[in-house]
Amino acid sequence: MTANANATATVVVTDYEFADLAPERAVIEGAGFRLVPAQASTPDELVAACADADAVINQYARLTAEVIGRLPALRVISRYGIGLDTIDVDAATAAGIIVAHVPDGSLDDVSDHASAMILALARGLGPYRASLAAGGWDYTVAGPLFRLRGRTLGLLGFGRIPQYVTRKLAGFGLRVLAHDPYARPATAEEYGVTLVDAETLFREADFVSVHVPLTDATAGMVGAEAFALMKPTAYVVNTARGPVIDQDALVAAVLSGRIAGAGLDVFESEPLPADHPLRGMDNVLLSPHCAWYSEDSEEEIRTKAARNVVEVLRGEPLTYHVNREVVPHTRRR
Incomplete structure (x- = not known):
């Protein structure tokens, strides 16, 4: 099917946090299609915004089975970034809707x-910064600190991002463990990583870095039981999805000294409430779900998300096809 045949095809952006949609507009309108921006969040708002959509680009709005079932013209959903927890992929597949994402943009x-x-x-930079800001000058406020060489990094998940982490930290002399039931032993061997069960990882790691998608199986998997296994000098870092960590259990573990601290870019509820206890902990580093962000990655993610829908609407091979069992162009007006 050619672009001219789809000249009136409509692409709706359900929600976005960018100043404008210039990259998306350049791709979508450059291909001869119509781009409609929206800021919808509830099911009724999403259905109203996307009622005539041939394609949807999605950020945080939840495209549930209910919403998908009320969009009979929809042919493709493209999500900014790698995560698919905002989309009921099974419902989209059952409805014959293609799902695409951008797994390599950041x-x-x-x-x-x-x-x-x-x-x-x-290196204790959080406590040191807080101490100096308060007028202090004391090298012991962040202690005890230990050199990285000889310590153990535990990777929860061993997809492409933790593989990159392994390469980037290779020069620090860390022993690296990973828990991932889908990891190939040959890949782990290539990176010098030892595959272990979850209990071994939590028990032996000095740093647990979370890199798993949010699913029913992974929600809350780093909870009280995991913290009970960890060393009191260990830290947990999460740049994946907030609900993978039981946040209440984490707060209790840090306050009690069960673990030494944490680095969190993602949270159970976002934005993190202004009065949340995590905000007041010097040994917890916080960032506002921005690990994905650079000017370069934002441009790449937005452009590729838009290209996904153009490829489907034009009948071209789809680069980032999630539910490959759905054959392109099975749903036409």
């Missing part, structure tokens, strides 16, 4: 951020 950025948090925690 690999360097997220792995940089996770690595930076690990290094900052290892």
Whole structure:
């Protein structure tokens, strides 16, 4: 099917936090399609905004089975970034709707951020900054600190981002463990990583870095039981999805000294409430779900998310096809 045949196809952006949609507009309108921006969040708002949509680009709004079932013209959903927890992929598949994402738009950025948090925690930069801001000058406020060489990094998940982290931290002399039931032993061997079960990882790691998607199986998997296994000198870092960590259990573990601290870019509820206890902990590094961000990654993610829908609407091979069992163009007006 040619672009001219789809000249009136409508692409709706359900929600976005960018100043404008210039990259998306350049791709969508450059291909001869119509781009409609929206800021919808509730099911009724989403259905109203996307009622005539042939394609949807999605950020944080939840495209549930209910919403998907009320969009009979929809052919493709493209999500900014790698995560798919905002989309009921099974419902989209059952409805014959293609789902696409951008799995490689911020690999360097997220792995940089996770690595930076690990290094900052290892060197006590949070407590040092707080102490100096309060007028202090005391090298012991962040202690005890230990050199990285010979310590153990535990990677929860061993996809592309933690593989990047492994490469970037290789020069620090860390022993690296990973828990991932889907990891290939040959890949782990290539990176010098030892695959272990979850209990071993939590028990032996000095830094636990979370890199798993949010699913029913992973929600809350880093909770009280995991913290009970960890060393009192250990830290946990999360640049994946907030609900993978039981946040109440984390607060209790840090306050009790069960673990030494944490580095968090993602949270159970976002934005993190202004009065949340995590905000007042000097041994917890916080950032506002920005690990993915750089000017370079934002441009890449937005452009690729838009290209996904153009490829489907034009009948071209789809680069980032999630539910490959859905054959393109099975739903036409």
